[in-house]
Amino acid sequence: MKINEENQYARDSSQVCPVCAGAGRLRVAAQPGDPSFGSSVLCTCRKAQLAAQHLRQRRQAANLDDLRHCTFSTFNPRLPGVQEALRGCTEYALHPRGWLLLLGPCGCGKTHLAASLAQQSLESGAEVFFTGAPDLLDLLRAAMSAPAGYTRLLEWVREVELLVIDDLGAHSSSAWTTEKFLQILDARANSALSTVITAIPKEFQGLDDRLRSRLNDTHLVTTILFERARDYRPFKLPPR
Numbered sequence: 579m580k581i582n583e584e585n586q587y588a589r590d591s592s593q594v595c596p597v598c599a600g601a602g603r604l605r606v607a608a609q610p611g612d613p614s615f616g617s618s619v620l621c622t623c624r625k626a627q628l629a630a631q632h633l634r635q636r637r638q639a640a641n642l643d644d645l646r647h648c649t650f651s652t653f654n655p656r657l658p659g660v661q662e663a664l665r666g667c668t669e670y671a672l673h674p675r676g677w678l679l680l681l682g683p684c685g686c687g688k689t690h691l692a693a694s695l696a697q698q699s700l701e702s703g704a705e706v707f708f709t710g711a712p713d714l715l716d717l718l719r720a721a722m723s724a725p726a727g728y729t730r731l732l733e734w735v736r737e738v739e740l741l742v743i744d745d746l747g748a749h750s751s752s753a754w755t756t757e758k759f760l761q762i763l764d765a766r767a768n769s770a771l772s773t774v775i776t777a778i779p780k781e782f783q784g785l786d787d788r789l790r791s792r793l794n795d796t797h798l799v800t801t802i803l804f805e806r807a808r809d810y811r812p813f814k815l816p817p818r
Contacts, residue, residue, distance in 0.1 A: 595621060595623035597621055597622065597623065598623060598624070601621070602620065602621055602623065602624035603619065603620055603621060603624065604618060604619055604620075604621050605617075605618050606619060636700060636706075637700060639707075640696065640700055640706040640707055640708055641707060641708045641709055642693065642697060642700065645689075645693040645696075645708065648689070648693035648694050648697065650664070650667075650671075650691075650694045650695075650698070652690075653687065653690055653691065653694060654687075654810075657687060657807065657810050658806050658807060658808065659682075659686065659804050659805060659806030659807030659808070660686065660687050660807055662802060663680060663682070663688075663691055663802045663804055663807075664691065666800070666802045667680075667692070667694065667695050667802075668695070670695055670774070670800075671695035671698040674695070674699060674704070674740055674772040675772065676772070676798055676799065677767075677772070677773045677775070677793075677798050677799040677800065678695075678773075678774045678775070678800050678802070679775050679776075679777070679793055679799050679800070679801045679802070680774070680775070680777070680802050680804070681776075681777055681778075681779050681782060681802070682778070682779070682803065682804025682807050683778060683804065683808065683809060684778060684809050685809030685811040686804045686807035686808065686809065686810065687804075687807070687810070688744075688776040688804070689744050689745075692742050692774050692776050693708060693742070695774065696708045696742050696774070699739075699740050699772075704739045704740050705738050705740070706738065706740045706741075707734065707735060707738045707741050707742070708742040708744070709735075709741075709742070709743060709744065710743075710744045710745050711743050711745050711746045711747070711749045712745070712748055712749040712750075714735065715749050715755055715758065717731060718732065735762055736761070736762050736765040736766060737765070737769070738771070739771065739772065740771075740772045740773070741762075741766065741771070741772075741773050741774070742775075742776075743773070743774070743775045744776050745776060745777065745781075746759075746775050746776065746781070746782070746785070747777045747781025747782050747784060747785055748778075748781060751784070751785075751786065756786040760786075760789060760792075763789070763792055763793075764792070767792065767795075767798060775793065
């Protein structure tokens, strides 16, 4: 225990801010009689810590904490059939207008790209929520036992600045699930809110006609097909 404490102290000492000596605040240079005399301000190191903490909290609220490694810089652009998708997603991240539909086979990078643009939008200050289609339905079902919580959740996904729904069509289809997705997508379309959806072509074709019609609206939705892409997971190198 003593060794661990000494190691922790050494790490903490090496990271002490040279400006405030670890205090986190700086005394204002003011003469007696000045209203700011004796007051202090946050040091830049403390401001950076608070900003990082705030970003972590927003990332957790956006459901992106487990996907924080998914960024454009960690995406492999040399994979066959993904160049157009990468280009389209980076452009959308800069100017998220309308909807973006990513259609491609399993393992072609749809989730990685969708999470990457969500991360970039989050860091730019936008309100973001990332969810898988089955996970979203599970959340709604679980919240139905508390009407107020259910209403807040449904309003959140209908009104959040950027909504990303991953693997639409992977859920079990029923009249209830179709109704929920129509409520969410119709509300977002009427409010012109940015929305990103990923799906496997076969599962997309199996969606309810009304959902598929909404997502085929070329005035609202930009569709990117991973035409030559294939599942890259069997060819990934194992971690060292």
